Amino acid sequence: MKFKQRVVSLILASAFAAAPALADTKIGFVNTEKLLREAPLSVAAQKKLEREFAARDQELQKLAKQARDLQLQLDKDGVTMSDSERKAKERDLGNLNRDLQRQGREFREDLNLRRNEELGQIQERARKAIQEIARAEKFDLVVEQAVYVDPKNDITDRVMKALAGK
DSSP states (O other), X not given: OHHHHHHHHHHHHHHHHHHHHHHXXXXXXXXXXXXXXXXXXXXXXXXXXXXHHHHHHHHHHHHHHHHHHHHHHHHHHTTTSOHHHHHHHHHHHHHHHHHHHHHHXXXXXXXXXXXXXXXXXXXXXXXXXXHHHHHHTTOXXXXXXXXXXXXXXXXXXXXXXXXXXX
């Protein structure tokens, strides 16, 4: 039991000894989620991706509408169709649904790949801006995640302004 008390005492003594050094430490915080969501550079990248993928998205919506229409036609007129006609329509619907799933998967994969490319570029520029601000304002430490942050330590808006100026 005395050993545990000594260990706790040593830990507490070390913490109190380091406290004066921490008091002089200048710490900043950057909310990267906000930065990637609201920075003008991020908003522009999102709009660029929307424009880039709009035609494919419309094509997918068109295919989905065709599949819904064909399903409705089968549901409505299936009992009055001949066996061969109904089977042909069911086969067409199956092919259409498989094509829709394949194209949808490819669309999501391509979109995610491009989004990651854009985010990577933004993150790299943001990291450089954070480092420049940290050096210029003599920060000892800048963190991106924290349980609590005093708003006076939040430099996210300054980073956004720096990114807008580049």
